[in-house]
Amino acid sequence: MAYPEETPEIRERLFTLQAFLDGMDDQTLSFEVYKQKVTTLRDALAGALRLEVWQTTHQRKEVSASQGIRTSQVEGG
Numbered sequence: 001m002a003y004p005e006e007t008p009e010i011r012e013r014l015f016t017l018q019a020f021l022d023g024m025d026d027q028t029l030s031f032e033v034y035k036q037k038v039t040t041l042r043d044a045l046a047g048a049l050r051l052e053v054w055q056t057t058h059q060r061k062e063v064s065a066s067q068g069i070r071t072s073q074v075e076g077g
Contacts, residue, residue, distance in 0.1 A: 012041065020044050029055070 006014070020041055024030040032051050038044045 015041060017041055017044055024048070 017038065017040070021030045021034055021044065024033075029048060029051055033044050033047045036043075036047045038047055
């Protein structure tokens with residue numbers, strides 16, 4: 001969404017994949033995205049979001065378990 005007046009090609013050159021990974025606050029998350037061997041910013045962002053959701057969900061389950069709260073699981077199909 002940065003530089004909306006620029007073409008996607010220009011934005012792609014301005015914002016490199018390495019700059020995205022280097023700019024992440026969570027270096028563990030950055031490394032996990034790097035290990036996925038993504039080649040585009042779009043794939044890197046999607047991977048980072050997936051990992052962040054998983055990480056947040058996992059942390060909530062740990063907190064709930066430590067407090068003796070049972071979490072319900074949704075069955076997917």
